[in-house]
Amino acid sequence: MPFAYHRIRLGAAHSLNAPAPRTMILLDPDLDPDSAARAQKISAGALARFLAQAQSAIRLRGEVSVLLTSDRAIRRLNHRYRGKNKATDVLSFPADTTVQKQEKGDLVISVDAARRQCAEQGHGLAIELKVLILHGLLHLAGYDHENDNGRMARRELALRARLGLAQGLIERTTPPTLSPTRRTDGATRNRSRSR
Numbered sequence: 001m002p003f004a005y006h007r008i009r010l011g012a013a014h015s016l017n018a019p020a021p022r023t024m025i026l027l028d029p030d031l032d033p034d035s036a037a038r039a040q041k042i043s044a045g046a047l048a049r050f051l052a053q054a055q056s057a058i059r060l061r062g063e064v065s066v067l068l069t070s071d072r073a074i075r076r077l078n079h080r081y082r083g084k085n086k087a088t089d090v091l092s093f094p095a096d097t098t099v100q101k102q103e104k105g106d107l108v109i110s111v112d113a114a115r116r117q118c119a120e121q122g123h124g125l126a127i128e129l130k131v132l133i134l135h136g137l138l139h140l141a142g143y144d145h146e147n148d149n150g151r152m153a154r155r156e157l158a159l160r161a162r163l164g165l166a167q168g169l170i171e172r173t174t175p176p177t178l179s180p181t182r183r184t185d186g187a188t189r190n191r192s193r194s195r
Contacts, residue, residue: 024048024063024064025051025065025068026065026066027039027040027067028068028069028070028073030069030073031070032070032112035070035112039068039111047066047126047129050130050133050163051066054130054133054134054159055104055137057163058138058141058159059141060140061101062101062104064104064106065107066106066107067106071087071110072087073108074088074089074113075087075088078091081093087113088113089110089117089132090110090132091107092106092136093106093108104141107132107133107140109132109133109136111129114129114132121166127165130163131160131166134156134159134160138155138156143155
């Protein structure tokens with residue numbers, strides 16, 4: 001991982017003889033008490049199951065770790081690794097190419113941002129964390145919505161429908177586009193597509 005946080009394994013303990021898990025949900029020990037309490041109420045097992053289900057749907061094999069952290073911590077990472085001195089909701093760190101068969105990479109999610117976004121979107125924190133996990137996984141799979149002419153947005157839309165998730169990040173930030181529709185008299189008019 002590109003960060004040096006103590007790994008806290010949530011949920012059931014694994015025996016020393018068991019194989020390493022394919023997924024790991026981590027809680028930043030420096031997360032403020034209110035955000036940490038809300039994050040702990042969410043079942044780490046449910047998030048890990050969703051992570052595995054989403055990886056399978058994307059066909060992304062290998063271990064992925066998810067760190068749930070604060071705006072302050074993700075801002076530092078965003079500044080250090082992307083040169084952007086601001087908080088964001090999710091960061092993706094692909095694994096080094098020499099280990100990509102075993103490890104796909106790490107996701108870092110701001111619980112603070114997820115809390116704000118779930119309030120804006122009218123759904124629970126668990127749903128928002130899943131939306132962010134899916135978005136981050138697509139980045140680990142090589143998608144880049146800033147440069148792919150909508151390829152990632154289309155894939156995310158299809159996967160969200162398959163996984164039963166709410167509106168995704170790309171749709172929230174992309175303005176609606178106009179598309180021609182056929183009127184009853186045969187003429188066309190422009191119609192705004194829903195986000």
